[in-house]
Amino acid sequence: MVRTLRRTTSYVDDQDYIFVGLQDVVRTLLDELLKAETRRSVVSIYGMGGLGKTTLARNLYNSPNIVNSFPTCAWICVSLEYNTMDLLRNIIKSSCNCCIEQTTFA
CATH class of the missing domain: 1.20.5 (Single alpha-helices involved in coiled-coils or other helix-helix interfaces)
Incomplete structure (x- = not known):
């Protein structure tokens, strides 16, 4: 049986209103990602579908602090x-x- 892998995409609307109430979470994740350590670490964002994990990750990924640091x-x-x-x-x-x-x- 031949299996084909399903491809996904991530559409993210760049509206800031999505992050109302999540500023503390964004700030905590930015601090963790920008921490000056010689050891590598992994930051996971997980949860049920539709919670906004991809939107949160994309917001962090495009953050000027992250873009300028990596x-x-x-x-x-x-x-x-x-x-x-x-x-x-x-x-x-x-x-x-x-x-x-x-x-x-x-």
């Missing part, structure tokens, strides 16, 4: 069924595009 960035979507090699390829492609854009337009 030289390389990558945004990928992961489905319930995924291929690890495809994910790694997408991360590399996204990272390379980010570097090219910064080099070209900086």
Whole structure:
């Protein structure tokens, strides 16, 4: 049986009204992401569907503090069924595009 992997996308509306009441959460996550430590860490955002996890992640990803603190960035979507090699390829492609854009337009 051949299985095809379902592709997903993440549409995010850039309206600030979504974050009413979540400013403390955003501030806490920004502090965690920008903490000056030599060890690497993982920050997870999890919960039921429709809570705004992708919107929160996109808001953090596009934050000027994050953009100015990390030289390389990558945004990928992961489905319930995924291929690890495809994910790694997408991360590399996204990272390379980010570097090219910064080099070209900086």
